Amino acid sequence: MNFFNFANIRRGKDSSDRVGQFMLVSYIILFLLFLVLPLGALISKSLENKDGDFIGLANYNLYLQEPALFQSLYNSLFVAISSTIIVVVLAFLFSYALTRTCMPFKGFFKLIALIPLLSPSILAAIALVYWFGNQGVLKEMLLGKSIYGPIGIIMASVYWTFPHALIILTTSLSLSDSRLYEAAEVLKTSKLRAFFTITIPGARYGIISTAFVIFTQVFTDFGVPKVIGGNYNVLATDIYKEVVGMQNFQMGAVISMVLLVPAMIAFFIDRYSRKKQISLLTSRSVVFKPKKHFKVDMIMLAFCSLLALIIILMIGMAQYGAIVKFWPYNLNFTLKNYNFEVAGLGWDSFYNSVRLAFYTAIFGTIIIFVGSYLIEKLRINDGMRNLVQFFALMPMAVPGLVLGLAYIFFFNAKDNPLNFIYATMIILVVNTIVHFYTVSHLTAVTALKQMDKEFESVSLSLKIPIYKMFWRVTLPVCLPPIFDISIYLFVNAMTTVSGVIFLYSYDTTLASVSAIHLDEQGEVAKAAAMAMLIVYVSVAVRLTHTIITKKVLRKTQAWRYNIIDTKLD
Amino acid sequence: MTESSDDSYLKVKNLSKSFGSFEAIKNISINIKEGEFVCFLGPSGCGKTTLLRCIAGLEIQSAGLVFQKNKDISNLPPSNRDFGIVFQSYALFPNLSVFSNIAYGLINNKWKREDIKKRVGELLSLVNLTEHSSKYPSQLSGGEQQRVALARALATSPGLLLLDEPLSALDAKVRVFLRKQIRDLQRKLGVTTIMVTHDQEEAQTMADRIFVMKDGEIIQSGTPNEIYTKANSPFIASFIGSMNFIPAVVSNSDKVQCNNVELSCNTVNFKQNDSVQIAIRPEDIQIKKENPDDNILPATIKEIEFLGSFQRVYFESKNLTGDLIMVDIPSSNARKTKLNINQEIDLYFSKEDVRVYPV
Structure with missing residues (x-):
């Protein structure tokens, strides 16, 4: 039976x-x-x-x-890591201002910060050429260094990856339990200590996740280094050169594998940290509502205004460059x-x-x-x-x-x-x-x-x-x-x-x-x-x-x- | 093998279900009569919901058979079985009105438009929601939403109604109200019903028969009264209602020794010197002597909890070690007899009210 x-x-x-x-x-x-x-x-x-x-x-x-090819791997890592560090710091401060302070004009700043999402990554590189290129307006600011190279790649990469970082970090910072801060206050914890013991650990996985996403984006990006990289070779441009320039498909495939492996590792670390993030907030948590703090709010306002200005100047310059007759000699519109x-x-x-x-x-x-x-x-x-x-x-x-x-x-x-x-x-x-x-x-x-x-x-x-x-x-x-x-x-x-x-x-x-x-x-x-x-x-x-x-x-x-x-x- | 002829409406035979190496249900067999209201009662993780889902075909059993009206339905997909189901989360379609939610199952069965209208109207009045017909679920209270879910499940007149913790998400007051409404509705329609719950009070007030489950097995079944008065294990005795447990040793026929008091109770299944635990319900202990051969236990009041219609008084007895003894005293009695902390009182309970369990 x-x-x-x-x-x-x-x-x-x-x-x-x-x-x-x-x-x-x-x-x-x-x-x-x-x-x-x-x-x-x-x-x-x-x-x-x-x-x-x-x-x-x-x-x-x-x-x-092949030392030249190997140099590209180093270059790729260098620009990717530098850009990642800069973007994570800037985006963290920006999203902190958006989620944890009473800074005015939050909606406006959010809107401006997302502008780079609407343009191809090369737009940033083109704008930089107008600002800092051989005939750039602010060329002197680079103190004799050329924008065509790591400086340009990093600046353009920071610009176009910024909103991606901002989205992840804003989500991660808004997932916070205000009861934790109240408990800290009742226990007479200083604001600074609360920041390092509650805010940072709470956003930890968001930060890790952001870092790996941005790293991968810059590491694998082709458009920016192509336009503003000059003679500074990275893996992505190498693949293009091998395949399109020299028809060496085999070497292109090899370099692709070199590009693929770090991206894969970054991906798995990112997946892992995202899983952790979810468990931090329970249904019983009370969503954090920031309190007014004049000094902090004003510092953040100044910081966000500066970044917003840079973003507007970048896209504005690209638009300006597109409609003047012959930069920089004939600036009539056309x-x-x-x-x-x-x-x-x-x-x-x-x-x-x-x-x-x-x-x-x-x-x-x-x-x-x-x-x-x-x-x-x-x-x-x-x-x-x-x-x-x-x-x-x-x-x-x-x-x-x-x-x-x-x-x-x-x-x-x-x-x-x-x-x-x-x-x-x-x-x-x-x-x-x-x-x-x-x-x-x-x-x-x-x-x-x-x-x-x-x-x-x-x-x-x-x-x-x-x-x-x-x-x-x-x-x-x-x-x-x-x-x-x-x-x-x-x-x-x-x-x-x-x-x-x-x-x-x-x-x-x-x-x-x-x-x-x-x-x-x-x-x-x-x-x-x-x-x-x-x-x-x-x-x-x-x-x-x-x-x-x-x-x-x-x-x-x-x-x-x-x-x-x-x-x- | 696929035949099974007796008078039971639903029959579960040697059903088992494992998730990986975890056995959620272990070889369960039950029979449910037509029109019966049964409850699967047990703590969370005891397998009661899994059993319900296997009966519905929403989980596929690892082994065993299910018969409905003597027909083997073990291998049928849920859509070919005959049942309606209500979930704890209501699971109402948020973008459909109350009317469309209830009509949802009728439309597919090729009902005429006016018949659908009539049927939904009947159901709405059955659950007293006629005036809410055109609202969206989110505009209703939890109790109202659950009534819509109930009407939706009953719309196609299924032979079997499955309720998966239907009241657990509701407020205490609404819960008590809906308990009665569901029970009345079930009696009126005569639909065979299985409800899963972890709330013993719910099971006791609603079910014709309760299956108490633990660790994937049914450990006792019977009417609510049988389960309450003849709990076959200390687990059930304490899970259903409250219970005082006192360690003891059988000293003589119908006598046990607890530390240095001797109490009388029925020890028919035990030998002398067996270690046992005796169990007495708080409401079976009196502070006044009612019978000449009641057990007597001198004790001191340690704590008084006011619980509305009765007071729960915690006693310490010098003759016993361990836990305080709970005694429920109707508030009217308690008001007459003034009770104070540290007051010394004799407790009385009859031999018949003492249950004896092996350790």
Whole structure:
């Protein structure tokens, strides 16, 4: 009797289970095709000679014997670590001012601080050329040092990574329990001691996480060192030179691996520290509300004003450079820099970028949200779900340049049946979705985790298939984060350089890439104009997004606003 | 093997469930009659919710069978089983009105529009929420939300109603009110119901039958009265209601020696010199002699707790070591007999009210 019971515990499947299982299998296949296999192709390329024969680690040996290449690794580490330290300190103070003081104009400062998110990283580099370049306004301030090199790379990197650091640190600093500070005060603890024993430990994981995210961003960035690096070589520019300049794909693959490993390590430390962060605040905590403190508030106001001014001066200079006739000799205004025909480019690359951004936002949002739903809410196929979850986190650890190169090796192979997507818009869209998958995925997971975990159980008990409930409840409830994801994907698709630099073709040139090429040709004003075009679109999309959230969401999210209405009654 | 014919509505046979190496449920078998209201009662982590979810098909058992109306449903997915379920968190769809929440399950079953309207109207009046029909869940109080969840679960007239700690998230007053409402509703509809709870009072006031669970096993089942008066282990005796435990040694037939007092009680299952613990409910101890052969225990008042309708008085007895003895005295009695700290009083309790458990 008992013996029989142990046999055959196999749950029958209903339509929800079958659909879910089919979708999971599809996701696994997609991730294999567009992430795992390309990376495999990259690794195998690094172990081959020019004829495609397996030669083990010989390429790596060659790399280690090449002092010039080795110097780049050192340079990359140097600029990445320096930028990280500067950004973490600045962003920490800025977010401390936003979350823990009564500084006035917080909303304004928050807005200004997020501006760099809307522009490609090269915009900062171009602005720096105008400020400190050979014909720069403030060239003397560098005391004879050139902006083309580590100084420029670090300054531009600090500028464009600042908002990323700010977002993580603000979140981490706002997660604090005011009861801890009250307890400290009752125990007659000094403000300074409270800062070092409560504030810093509370934000510890946020700081660690920020440091590793910023490190990875600067370490793997291609645009900034390309525009303002001068003769200062870093790993990212080396890969580009090996691949595009010397057609040495094998060495490109080797350097990619060198780039990939630190990024991977940083990624795992970041994941680990984020997990720790969550457990610090319980549902019983009382959110911290800052008290007025005139001296601190004013110091912070001065500090934030200075940073805001720098940000405005940077983007302002890029805009100014784009509309003057001939810097620095003829400063009359003109729109001729927006005429890219002269440089043999036209506006096609701009339209391509907008198309890429639209496709990425639409398809990316659908794919990513449905994927995170499968992982988060299905009850069956634990193994497959864990695998998809692992794949979804992987892209964060893979630098864009590395992913792009991996795509070349994989999809350009003659015997690959997917070869037809090579040099088309499709490969750009796929690559961009994969490149920015993880952050969007985590946003979706957070939103889904906030939904009652029993919705699916209720639906099943009422015999409603899960996909119907997804459509009727999950999707409407999650609209705000879904909009956030689509905006994130759109703006990143507009501004990205490193992911697509290897993948565009004659028909699919992109605005951010064109800006780099214009700069290469010495057309700095046109490069600035092109970079600014990206900013305009990003701003326009952001504004539309804000209006949509305010107006349209009010309709679909009536139940949300009703909460407030009844509480006021 | 898949046949099981007797009069029970729901039958669980040798059910086990493990999560990794942790055994949440160990070989449980139960029978539930049609129309019965049963409670799975136990401390958190005892496996009661897991058992409920296995019956619903929301967890897949590691071994064992479940029959509903003599049909083997062990391998069916939840959507092919016949049950309605209510969760502690209500799990109401936030973007749907009260009406749409209740109608949710009807729409899929191809009901006509006017039939749906009528059915939802019936259910709303059943849970007294008619005027809230067009509101969103967030505009209702917790108790109202849980009533909507109940109406939603009952909408399709399921044969089995599962309640997973439905009252635990509510305020004490609302809880008591809903207890009665759920119980009345269940009687009226006659739907077989299983409720999971960790609140013994809830189980006692609502259930026809209680299954007390601990560490993945059912350690006693019976009517609320049986469980209270004939708890088969010190664990249940102390988990359900309050209990004084006093270590003792069997000295003679129907006599035990506690330190240096001898008390009489029923020792039928024990031999002389067995170490035992005797248990007496606080309300079974009197401060006035009622029967000539009551046990007598001289004691001193150490602490008095005012609990509304009764007072809990803690006594120390010089003859006993260890814990203070709790005695519940109705407040009306306590007012008549003035009680003071350090006052010396004799305590009385009858032989029948003393339970004896092995150590």
